[in-house]
Amino acid sequence: MAKRPTFSRGFELTDDQAGSEQELSHATFAKNVRVGENSLWNWPIVWPLLLLTAAIAVLPGASAAETNNDGEMAAMPTADVSFNQDIRPLLSSRCFACHGPDPESREAGLRLDQAHGDEGAIGIAIEPGSIDDSELWNRITTDDESMRMPPADSHLKPFSKKEQQLIRAWIESGANYEDFWAFAPPQRPKTPVVKDKHWSEQPIDLFVLRKLEANGLSPAEEADPRTLVRRVTFDLTGLPPSRDEVRHFAEAYRKSPEIAWEQLVDDLIARPQFGEHMARYWLDLVRFADTNGMHKDFYRNHVAYRDWVIRAFNENLRYDDFLRYQLAGDLYPEPSKDQWIASGFHRLHLIIDRGTALPEESHVKNVLDRVTSVGTAFMGLTVQCAQCHDHKFDPITQKDFFALYGFFNNIDADPETNPRKTVAGLQEPIVRFPTKEQQRELDRLDAQLAQSNDQLQRLTASIESMAMQTKSKASLDAKNRENAVGIEPNADEPAKPEDGKQEDGALAKLKKEQTVLEKRIKELNLQRDAIERSVEKVMVMKEREDVRETFVLIRGQYDAPGEKVDRDVPGFLPPLKKSSQVASRMDLAEWFVAPENPLTARVAVNRFWQSFFGVGLVKTSEDFGNQGEVPSHPELLDELAVSFVKSGWDVKALVKQIAMSKTYRQASHGSPEQFKADPENRLLARGPRYRLDAEMIRDQILMTSGLLSTKMHGPSVKPPQPDGLWEAVSMTGERYVPDSGESIYRRSIYTFWKRAMPPPQMTILNAPIRDACIARRERTNTPSQALLLLNESEYLLAARHLAQTTLAEPRKQRLQFAWETVTAKLPDEQEREIIENLLIDLTHYYQQHPDLANDLCRDLTLDTAKAKAELAAWTVICNTLYNLDITKTKD
Incomplete structure (x- = not known):
């Protein structure tokens, strides 16, 4: 048995490689x-x-977030105590559930989320400048367990000594409350003043450098050319660079680093793979999948929507239009194909099979899902928490929630749609998009069908008329014969051959013509059906003519309507401008992209930042509310948000701005002390380093091996996977049948996604199952990941x-x-x-x-x-x- 090798300098196993000690020959x-x-x-x-x-060489990497002895995230140094940055997060996590916005759960008539008012904290629980007279301070520091807040039965962690000192400093400095940062429109901050005038003049770098200098830190050196070209190629295309690209960039970088870098960034953003990579993050966010989810999990065809998202990023569709098309593409006066397809955003929800739930319940679940997706994707808020009661942490009432609900409660669809009866995974409402050639052929066939059907109608009438005449004549002849011998006539007796020979011959000829014509019509219909099946069809959003009334649902129950509500937006945000008496989804879309909306641009730029650094300036990119994390660099976030809007919502310009920054180009290594002080790199004192997403790992392996297909768009494909996985979750005995040939080497974005059993190559490496909107993926280290790879x-x-x-x-x-x-x-x-x-x-x-x-x-x-x-x-x-x-x- 061979001995286990000794690890040389720079060779060590990572957590996900440390497995069994068993040695195999x-x-x-x-x-x-x-x-x-x-x-x-x-x-x-x-x-x-x-x-x-x-x-084999395994570079030491950034560890998971480290904790201190109290089990809390190691805090970054702070200068002045800020209510928004330091105090509000503490009160929100420990106090707002009982002393926050929700009146139903509010205790002791006290709101700690606001300073003044009948139940405001100042004068009731807080006396500015005096901790002795502040009941809040007494309650969070007392040794009496029966008096201490948060109470023991809440299972919330008591305030640590460090947190207590922050609250004390805040009270003694005047207990100044600030408006919540995320709900105030972003304002362009002043250009930061920094000590190091030579590092960079780019706004991103200046804001980062000021924060570093305030904490006694300096930026890391720039990464080497090979690291840089690999990093940015992954971040802009989701793929690794080729050997030739690496060598070409290294040589160009040696001659002129800045020119070489900008040319590389421009080239990567212009590649079609850019759209494929950026679209993947969006598909996570909107829970894109190829099946209904839930119960029998039938096939659903949303290929057109996925391909539109890819095209939108490649064509640099303005982000405000990207939003408008998805929220209200069907409401344009004459919607374009892209606008229709984009409205399919509202059809990505899970679908309950007919017979599993009542149509009314199914309808409500679908609308609730739409509201949740809009809240996550465009607002960055957990609006769904107000579905059954007022939000316990953010100022979103249940009435606010159902006022939003009203915008998505009017789809012109049959709630009793049976997934079994859908054609090619499409459920009404749908829109057809034939090509010019297809439409010409359909028009030709329709004309021939109309002519043939008209001929058949006339021919059938002639046959029926002739048959009636023949029958009448035969009856008359029989009557005359029978009268002649005194016998009652038999009206049903056929005419004698010699009497109706001429008439029978004509009738037979007409019937023969009828048979030929019916056969031709059948053939024409088969031809038309074949073309119709090939015509592109997409699931879309479509409004009912009569606006469906919306009610607050008591406790969120579909069968418990309460107060009637009109379409509107949450009251703590800027008011909605209505274009008619009843607000439309287009009005809502315009509200989202209005300059005064405080959330849309912030939420968007934060997610783009996250795609480069692995974590957003707001770590909780799905939650900008009180329970979310405060921005690590609030002024930088506002700078990016304002410049993004002023650029015309230019996505590629924003992406280039981030990629061109010195902050992004830093080397990712650091000393053990630096990693311990800032394990998640929230201060940005070094470059990003983290495990690639599952799709990037798979696509990298296929590309570097020479197997990756560059074919874009089209139906989802099924690479090989272990047999029997679908059968294990199917109620109909459905089995996974893998594709073959080029299809199995397509990029991962085109992989068929069954919600009940997503591709295990993806989910083992933390890809979501796409049954809910996911704004950021978790990153775990497990033995199964190593075994998979x-x-x-x-x-x-x-x-x-x-x-x-x-x-x-x-x-x-x-x-x-x-x-x-x-x-x-x-x-x-x-x-x-x-x-x-x-x-x-x-x-x-x-x-x-x-x-x-x-x-x-x-x-x-x-x-x-x-x-x-x-x-x-x-x-x-x-x-x-x-x-x-x-x-x-x-x-």
Whole structure:
């Protein structure tokens, strides 16, 4: 049994690589690798192999948020105590549930969320300048458990000593209340004055530098060119740079760093992959999926909406229009195709199967979901908390909630739609978008059908008339004959052949013509149906002509209507301007993008910032309310929000501004002391470093292996995944049938997303299941993540493909080629030595065990055992490179 390798300088296992201590031989590894008939890997590779084969370079990274001895987030240094920054978050987390906006849960007639008024804190619980006379201070510091706040039975953590001192300083300084920062319109702040005049003149950098200097810190040095090009290429396209791109940028950067950097940023933003990458964040936010969710989870077709989002980012659609189209695209006087498609935003909610819930209940659930999605996506507020009662932390009443509800309560749709009866995953209302050619052909067929149907109608009338005449004549002849012999006539007796021969011949001819015409009509309808099936159709929002009344639902129950409410916006925000007596969704959209709206621009720029740094200036990007985190750099947030609006809501300009900043270009390394003082890098004293999202890891592996398809748009695809997963969650026995060919190598944004069983390659690495609006993903480290990256059949196949490409290189250049292809960096001497020793070891082993090499190369045509052993060894090398920390981390 081989010994576990000793880790050299810079070689250590990360948390997600530290697994079983069991050691496996190469034989155990090779035995567990098989190549199936369809190039799918059937047997897993066990993670501890990596412990045996090599401890490959793993760069030390930023740890998870560290805590102090009290189990609280290590606080950043603060100068002056601010109510918004320091005090309001403390009171909100401990006090507002019982002493906040909700009158139903308010205790002792006291509101700590506001200073004055009948129940305001000043004069009741707080005496400015005096802690002795402030009941708040006495209650949070007393040793008497029966008197201490928050009470023990609330299960809330008592105020720590440090927090108590902040509150004390605030009271003694006058207990100054401030309007809540997020509900006041952003104002452009003054340009910061900094000591270091040379670092940068860019506004972002000046605000960051002022904060650093106030805390006795200075920015990190700029990252090296290879790190920079890899970082920004991932952040702007979701993909890694190629070896040629890395080398070209490194050379251009050596000559003129600023020019090279700006040219690179401009080039990346102009690539179509930019839209694919940016759209992925939005699809998380609006819970995009390919199925209904809930119960039977039938297929639902929202492909057009996904592709529109990609196009919108690539075409740099103004963000205000991006919002208008989604909120009210169907309400434009003559909606364009994009406006219709964008209104499908309102159709992304989960759908309950018919028979599972009453139509009325289903309708209410759908509308509630729309309100929640709008609140999260555009307001950055947890408006849904006011569904059953007034919000306990933010000034959103239940009536405010249902006033918003009214805007989305008027869809022209059948609440009893049966998902089983939908066609191609589409549920009314839908809009058709035939191409010019399709429309011409449909018009031609319609004309022929109209003509043929008219002919058939006339022919059928002639046949019926002739048949009646023939029957009447036969009846008359029979009557005459019977009268002649005194016998009662039989009206149903047919005419004798010799009597009706001529008439029968004419009738038969007409019936033959009728049969031919009916056959032609059937053929024309089949042709039309075939074209109609190929016509693009999308699910849209569509208003009923008669406005449905809206009521406050008591306790949020669908069958308990209370007070009638009109469409409106929350009262603590700027008033809504109505274009008619009944406000429309277009009025609401215009309210969102009005200059006085304090939330829309802030929420948007914060999310774009988050996509670069892994965390927003407001960490809780889904919640800008009292329970959310205050901005780390409030003036910078306002600067970005104001400039974003003034730019014409230019998304690409905002993205470029962030990417061009010196703040973004900092190296991500730091001393242990720096990481401990600011583990989440909230002060921005270093560059961003965090694990890539699941889609970026998968797409990177496919791209560097040479397998990634660049095809854009179109139906969602199904890459291979373990058999039986869908069957386990299906009530109809539905099974997952993977695609083949190019489809399985499409970018992850095109992967079919079943809400009941999303792609495990994605969810294991923290992708959401898309049943709710997610503004930020969690990042966890689990053993299953390491096992996935090592054993996933798709990734092993990619490793073999990269190995084949590597073997085409000159022998002395192979290691550098593979390393640089995967990491964008060059291996140092220690890394080279470990990989070379591993390669020798693996090659020798596969030469000694040709059956295992044959298994790895089963579907390939290789002439010699030596070639197979060499490919098998390099496959393991490339698979190991794909499991490096640097490969799955943005540095």
